[in-house]
Each structure stands twice: as structure tokens, then as C-alpha cells.
Amino acid sequence: xxxxxxxxxxxxxxxxxxxxxxxxxxxxxxxxxxxxxxxxxxxxxxxxxxxxxxxxxxxxxxxxxxxxxxxxxxxxxxxxxxxxxxxxxxxxxxxxxxxxxxxxxxxxxxxxxxxxxxxxxxxxxxxxxxxxxxxxxxxxxxxxxxxxxxxxxxxxxxxxxxxxxxxxxxxxxxxxxxxxxxxxxxxxxxxxxxxxxxxxxxxxxxxxxxxxxxxxxxxxxxxxxxxxxxxxxxxxxxxxxxxxxxxxxxxxxxxxxxxxxxxxxxxxxxxxxxxxxxxxxxxxxxxxxxxxxxxxxxxxxxxxxxxxxxxxxxxxxxxxxxxxxxxxxxxxxxxxxxxxxxxxxxxxxxxxxxxxxxxxxxxxxxxxxxxxxxxxxxxxxxxxxxxxxxxxxxxxxxxxxxxxxxxxxxxxxxxxxxxxxxxxxxxxxxxxxxxxxxxxxxxxxxxxxxxxxxxxxxxxxxxxxxxxxxxxxxxxxxxxxxxxxxxxxxxxxxxxxxxxxxxxxxxxxxxxxxxxxxxxxxxxxxxxxxxxxxxxxxxxxxxxxxxxxxxxxxxxxxxxxxxxxxxxxxxxxxxxxxxxxxxxxxxxxxxxxxxxxxxxxxxxxxxxxxxxxxxxxxxxxxxxxxxxxxxxxxxxxxxxxxxxxxxxxxxxxxxxxxxxxxxxxxxxxxxxxxxxxxxxxxxxxxxxxxxxxxxxxxxxxxxxxxxxxxxxxxxxxxxxxxxxxxxxxxxxxxxxxxxxxxxxxxxxxxxxxxxxxxxxxxxxxxxxxxxxxxxxxxxxxx
Numbered sequence: 001x002x003x004x005x006x007x008x009x010x011x012x013x014x015x016x017x018x019x020x021x022x023x024x025x026x027x028x029x030x031x032x033x034x035x036x037x038x039x040x041x042x043x044x045x046x047x048x049x050x051x052x053x054x055x056x057x058x059x060x061x062x063x064x065x066x067x068x069x070x071x072x073x074x075x076x077x078x079x080x081x082x083x084x085x086x087x088x089x090x091x092x093x094x095x096x097x098x099x100x101x102x103x104x105x106x107x108x109x110x111x112x113x114x115x116x117x118x119x120x121x122x123x124x125x126x127x128x129x130x131x132x133x134x135x136x137x138x139x140x141x142x143x144x145x146x147x148x149x150x151x152x153x154x155x156x157x158x159x160x161x162x163x164x165x166x167x168x169x170x171x172x173x174x175x176x177x178x179x180x181x182x183x184x185x186x187x188x189x190x191x192x193x194x195x196x197x198x199x200x201x202x203x204x205x206x207x208x209x210x211x212x213x214x215x216x217x218x219x220x221x222x223x224x225x226x227x228x229x230x231x232x233x234x235x236x237x238x239x240x241x242x243x244x245x246x247x248x249x250x251x252x253x254x255x256x257x258x259x260x261x262x263x264x265x266x267x268x269x270x271x272x273x274x275x276x277x278x279x280x281x282x283x284x285x286x287x288x289x290x291x292x293x294x295x296x297x298x299x300x301x302x303x304x305x306x307x308x309x310x311x312x313x314x315x316x317x318x319x320x321x322x323x324x325x326x327x328x329x330x331x332x333x334x335x336x337x338x339x340x341x342x343x344x345x346x347x348x349x350x351x352x353x354x355x356x357x358x359x360x361x362x363x364x365x366x367x368x369x370x371x372x373x374x375x376x377x378x379x380x381x382x383x384x385x386x387x388x389x390x391x392x393x394x395x396x397x398x399x400x401x402x403x404x405x406x407x408x409x410x411x412x413x414x415x416x417x418x419x420x421x422x423x424x425x426x427x428x429x430x431x432x433x434x435x436x437x438x439x440x441x442x443x444x445x446x447x448x449x450x451x452x453x454x455x456x457x458x459x460x461x462x463x464x465x466x467x468x469x470x471x472x473x474x475x476x477x478x479x480x481x482x483x484x485x486x487x488x489x490x491x492x493x494x495x496x497x498x499x500x501x502x503x504x505x506x507x508x509x510x511x512x513x514x515x516x517x518x519x520x521x522x523x524x525x526x527x528x529x530x531x532x533x534x535x536x537x538x539x540x541x542x543x544x545x546x547x548x549x550x551x552x553x554x555x556x557x558x559x560x561x562x563x564x565x566x567x568x569x570x571x572x573x574x575x576x577x578x579x580x581x582x583x584x585x586x587x588x589x590x591x592x593x594x595x596x597x598x599x600x601x602x603x604x605x606x607x608x609x610x611x612x613x614x615x616x617x618x619x620x621x622x623x624x625x626x627x628x629x630x631x632x633x634x635x636x637x638x639x640x641x642x643x644x645x646x647x648x649x650x651x652x653x654x655x656x657x658x659x660x661x662x663x664x665x666x667x668x669x670x671x672x673x674x675x676x677x678x679x680x681x682x683x684x685x686x687x688x689x690x691x692x693x694x695x696x697x698x699x700x701x702x703x704x705x706x707x708x709x710x711x712x713x714x715x716x717x718x719x720x721x722x723x724x725x726x727x728x729x730x731x732x733x734x735x736x737x738x739x740x741x742x743x744x745x746x747x748x749x750x751x752x753x754x755x756x757x758x759x760x761x762x763x764x765x766x767x768x769x770x771x772x773x774x775x776x777x778x779x780x781x782x
Contacts, residue, residue: 017049048076055084079107086115106132110143113150122150126159133166141175148181157189176204183209187216211239218247238271246280254284258293278306279315286319286348294319308332314345321348330361343375350383359387374405382414385421393418394427407434409443416449423736423763424654425457444470448477455485458734458761458768474507484516489768490777492524511543518552522559523767525781530556551580558588559781563597579608586618587740590625598622613639613646624699632699649739651715653723662718665710671722676713679721683712686751694744711744716762720749724756732759740765746782750774 032050047070054063067073067081078101085094094115101108109132116125129147132139139147144167151160164182167173173182179202186195199205199213210233217226230236230244241264248257261281264271273281278297285294298316306312313332320329329349346365353362366372366380377400384393397415400407407415412435419428431453435446447470454463467482479502486495499517502509509517514537521530534553537543550573557566566585570577582605589598602619605612616639623632639646652661662669669675687693698707716737723733741749741764753760754774762769770777 044070044072044074044077048074048080051077051084052080055080060084060088060090075103075105075107079105079111082108083111083114086111087118089115089119091115091119091121104135104137106137106140106143109135109137110140110146113143113146117146117150117153120153122154122156125150126156129163139166139170141172141178144172145177145181148178148185152181152185152188155189157186157191160185160189174203176202176206179204180206180208180212183212187212187219190220192216192220192222207235207237207240211237211243214240214243215247218243218251221251223247223251223253236267236269236271238274238277241271242274242276242280245277245284249280249284249287252287254287257281257284258288258290275307275311279311282312282315282319286322289323291323291325294323311342314342317345318348321345321352324352324355326352326356326361330365333365343373343379346376347379350379354383354387357387359383359389359392372404374408374411377404378408378411378414381411381418385414385418388421390418390422401434406438409435409446412438413443413445413449416446416453420449420453420456422654422659423457423734425454425459425734426654426657428453428457444473444475444478448475448481451478451481451485455481455488456763458732458763460485460489460491460768460770474505476507476510476513479507480510480513480516483513484519487516487520487523487767490523490770490779492520492526495520496526496529509537509541509543511537511546511549514543515548515552518549518556522552522556523778523782525560527556527560527562547575547578547581550575550577551584554581555584555588558585559591561588561592563588563592563594567597567600577604579605579612582608583614583618586615586622590618590622593622593626595622595626595628611642611644613644616644617646621699625696629701647739649715649737651719651735651737653719653733653735655723655726660719660722662715662722664715665713669718669722671725674725675718675721678725679712679717682721682724682752682755685755686748689751689755691748691751694742694747697742697744711748714742714745716741716745717748720752720760724758730758732761735760735762737762737764741769741782746776746780750776 031053035046035050047066051063051066054060054066063081063084067077070077078097082094082097082101085091085097091112094112098104098108098112109128113125113128116122116128126147129139129143132143144163147163148160151157151163160182164173167178167182172178179198183195183198183202186192186198195213195216199209202209210229213229214226217223217229226244226247230240233240241260244260245257245264248254248260257280261273261277261284264273264277278301282294282297285291285297300306301308301312301316308316317329317332320326320332326349329352333349346369349365350362353359362380362383366376369376377396381393381396381400384390384396393415397407397411397418400411412431415431416428419425419431428450432450435450447466450466451463454460454466463482463485467478470478471482479498483495483499483502486492486498496517499509499513499520502513514533517533518530521527521533530553534545534549537549538545550569553569554566557563557569563585566588570581570585573581582601586598586601586605589595589601598619602615605615609615616635620632620635620639623629623635648663650661650663652659654660660669693708693711695704695707695711698710700707702710716735719735720733723735727733741762746769749760749762749769749771751774753771757773760771762771767778767782769782
């Protein structure tokens, strides 16, 4: 009878193990019910198998209940339930049972290490190995492979070497699984020489060993070694081919990646491309603009009903987006209900929409994504910023703060750029405060963005403070940002001194640095020095002049009244002059009343941009300032006939987070009457101080009284009056203007600053003017 019961118990054990193949919990429960009905003695072995069955079919609660009900438990009982908890990520429960276990053996310790490793708690895995050895429990080969996997994940070479020494002492270094783990650890930790030594010393090299070496060579750009090793291999699986194809693709050798893919398809051993193969090949097609092959692969995917929800779908969307076929990419998203776009696919789609100027579909996809990490949020914010949707960028950032992940340095830098575009000092200060809270040390990118934000918002002192904190890092972008900011704010001497200091610290300037340096000379009238720096840029630093540098040189000569020299620069340019170069010359001809050069500059400018209203207006203004009213009228008539609209001048000021915009002779502002009344009173007061309206700035043949009335209501003057009405006494006023400030406004604002005793900062189209106590930082040279 006992023999029969023993045989029946073995029969049920066999049935239970069979159910594990299909992992069907219903079948397992049926077998358990039969065992109970049969009345067979449920011994430890049968009970352990039942626990294992429940655990592996996802019924961990039932497994735990059986374990708790066991009158007698052996080591296998404990290990089965500990392993179940550990593998399912419930490591805290596993740890409680482990600590309750009378005598944990090597299986118990290893089960815990497996759990920690799977959860990414690699340091804890290594700690368990150390404790295991201290408890005098001998690690197995499997224990060491888990520990080495954690070292590889952390790229912790020093710990990996210590474990290697332990393996040598134990004498299991020749075991294939251990040798492969050592090879993987050294390869991923960057110790290529030791990895090669381990590989060469392996008596039995598995396909995994060869693949690890291939992957290592490709990762560290040892393409010749990788190819040589690939050719030596007698057996190749899909991992082998993927290592070569993805390696070439990731390092920019897309033609070689496609050649390798072609060779794979022709190989004697037929291998079916998997998702990794196809993702790499599609990426190569996108980089090479090879739409034909890309479409062929797409056709193959459709015919074989390949799952497009993962890496392949993302690669396909990314490819079509980069090839400019955004509608096809969007169709793939919609047809396959893809809600887990990766960042590459999303940013590619976003870039495609940005180029088309259409952000709505991009936002719809963003809203549909399930897992939106900080990179996705930042990409969407940057997309808005690059396309000029600054308000949308701000609103999305606010949503991110409320419901999204913690912004990183790239997010904060992008938002600071938005603040710079809006010249919103208050908003920029809020982002600065956020950066201080979230970062122990401000990143270079955020600090550079802070310098630009403060400078563009008119607060050069705060820009200097940020620079002083990070200048020790000797970053070219940082120093360049400060050089340019000082130049734009009229601190030309300080800008040049900082540049010389930059050179003395061996910080290499770039082409942007020299734009700032020459601009500083331009705004100070330092022609000789500007020419010297232009030569230094080429002769010492080997920087070839760009259109921006030539435009700066034209501006340098033009502002100083050296119009012929400015024209000679344009004539001698080795590259075709652009709108900015001709525009700079045209602006100078107005200041210095040179009709002949004005006509040449305007004609050249209009050849490049026939609808450029600025060229027409500037030429008409030159004729007007020279008293040639008939030709000026003819130019303006020509604008009407050709339907060329003149750029309207407007100014704006931000008060209590609200932007107030003013145009010349503004008639739509709700407080217009009060503003005009205050302006009239202010006009009388500054005239008493000695202000004389520069009526010649009104380039129309009108009575003096009418001209004065027009001047009184220029947009920047109205913005200043409104700001004086709405801000506390002694506070600084910050006014923004889209065009260059006129001579009359410049003179009037100097007198206003003296009258009201407040600093007035005006940012026009080219620079900042700091008005204080009746003087301007530009020293009347702008």
C-alpha cells in the first residue's frame, strides 16, 4: 500500500511538471484538487512541486498559502518561495523569508541576488555576494555569473576584478558560463585588453563568446578587428549579424550597414531579420535618404504582418519623418495605434511638423503617448520654442511641473530661451529659482542660458553674476555669451577686456565670439581695433570669415561714416553678400545721407528679397532726409502698387506678467486717453529741461507742429508713459522695440530718465540702451 501511495505521489509530481510547460493555472488547480480527493499523503516533495507550480503560473498568493501550511519544510521549500518572490520583483517579501530561513544555502543566496539584479539594484547584488562569502557559504558558478552581470551593468571594473580573483581561487574560471560572464564584464567595463585575454584563454568558445567580442569591437570603433573576427566565425546567428549592422549604423557607416544586411540575406544559412535588424536598417535608410529600400522593407513588414508596436514601428516612423514623408509617418501611428513612441521617433515626427510649421498633429501625438518621460516633454517644449509658440511652451512647462516628470537641465535651458525671446525677466527669474532647487550645481547649459536670458531681458548685472560663478569652467560658449552680452549693452570696453582675458586663459574663441568682439568695436566706433580683430580671427585662430563677420565689418565702417570702405568690404567678399550686409550699408547711408550708395544698396537688397519692405522704406527715408521729397514719394507709391507692406514699429512692456503692446499713434489701448494726457504733460516738462524735438526725424513734408505731434506719440514713448503710470517709483523700466530707436526718441528718453529719476532700459532691433540721469550707455553712438 505504501508503495502504491509513493507511486501515486510520483505520478502527481510528473503531472505537475507537465503543466509547467503550458503554464496553465486552471490545469494545475485541477491536479491539486485531485490530489486532495485521492487522499494521498502530501509529502514535502509533492508540496514543493505544488508551490513551484502556483508560483510559476502567476498564483503567488496560493503558493504562499501552501508554504505557510506546510508542517515540515526543507531547503527546497524555502528556496522555491524565496525565488518566486524575488523573480516577480517582490524583493522585500523575499528578504523577509530569507532572513527567517534556518540555514540559507547557495541556492537561497543566489535567488536573492537574481532578484536584486533583475530590479537594477546592482550594488545590493554585490553586497549579497560579500555577505554570502562571509557566512561561509560557497558561491556556485551561477552565483558568480549573476554578480558579474551586475558589475557589467554598473561598469564597475574594480569590483569585477576582485570577483575574478575569487573565481580563480575557487577554480571555476574555465566553466563556459563563468568565462562568458567575465568576458562580458570586461568588455562592458571598457577593459579591452583583459577581455581579449579572457577570450584567448577560453578552451571552449561559444557563439555567445564570439558575439560579445564583436559587440565590444564595434562599440569601441575597432571596425577592422570586428570585421576580421566576423570573418573567422564558422557559426553566425542573428545576434552576430545585428552586432555588425547596428554597430555600423550607430557610428555613421550606414552604407556598410546596408551592405552587411544584403550579405546576411544572401548567406547560406537563412536567417530571418528580427526587430533589431530591421530597426537598424531603417535607421540607415533614413540617414542615407534611401527611400526606395526603406519602402521595400515597409512593404515586407506589411506582407508579413510584422508587429509595429515596438522598435520597428518607431524606426519606420522615424525614417519617414526624416525623409519628409510626415503624413505617411502619421498614418503608421494612427493605423497601428502606437502609443509608446520612443524619443527618436517622436522627435523625428516633431521635427517634420516643425519644418511644415504645423504643431497641432505633434501635440496630438504627444497627448496620446502613455509613457512621457522628461525627454519627450522637453522635445515638445523645444518644438514650440523653435516654431515661435512661446506661450504654448510656457503653458506646457507649467503642466509638466504639475503632472509630469522633474525638468532636467535641457528643459530648463529651453525655457530660459523662451524667456529670452519674450524678454520676460520675471518668468526667467522663476526658471532660475527652479534650477537652483533642482540642481546641486548648475549645469553649463543652464548657466549659459541664464546669461543670455538676463542679458536679453535687460539685466546685465545678473548676467555678470551668473558668469562670475561659472567662468572658472573656461567654457567657450560661456565666455562668448558674456562678450556678446556686454557689447549689446553698450559695455564695449568691458567686452573687449573680457575677450583679451579669454585669450590669456587659452580659451579658444569661435566664429560667434568674433561676431561679438567686432560688434563691440562697432558700437564704440573703434574701427582700427575692429579691423585688427578681423585679421586676428583669420591669422591666429584660423577662422574663415562668414557672412556674419563681413556684415559686422560693413557695419563697423558704415557707422563710423566710412561708407566707401564699407562698400569695398562688400565688393571684396569671396562669398555672395546677403540681405544683412546690404542692409547694414543701407542703414549707414541714411545716417550719413549718401543717396548714391543708398540706391545701390537698396537695388542689390531687392534683387535678393524683392518684397523686402525695409529696403523700400530705407531708400525713401534717405531721399527724405536729403530733401528729395519727390523721389521719396515715388518710392512709397511704388510700394503701394507692388503691395509691399511697411514693417510697423511697435514697443511693448511687461507689467505684472501681462504684456502691453503699443504702436505709433496708438488708438486701441483701453487707457489711451490717460496715456496721451500724461505724455503731453511729460513732453512739456522735458522741454523745460532743454529737450528740443528732432522734427527732421519725421521723414514727410509736413508742418513742424504736425511733425512734433507725430514724434510725441512714437510707440516707445507711449510704452514708457504707461510704465511710469503702472510701476512703483524708483523701479527700473524695461521697454522692448522691434525697430531701431529713432534720434528723437533717444534724445527724449534721456531727458525723461533725468526728469523722473529712474533707469530706463530700451532694447531695440540691434542693441540695448541704458538711460540714466540724462545719459545713455551708448554714448549717443548707435
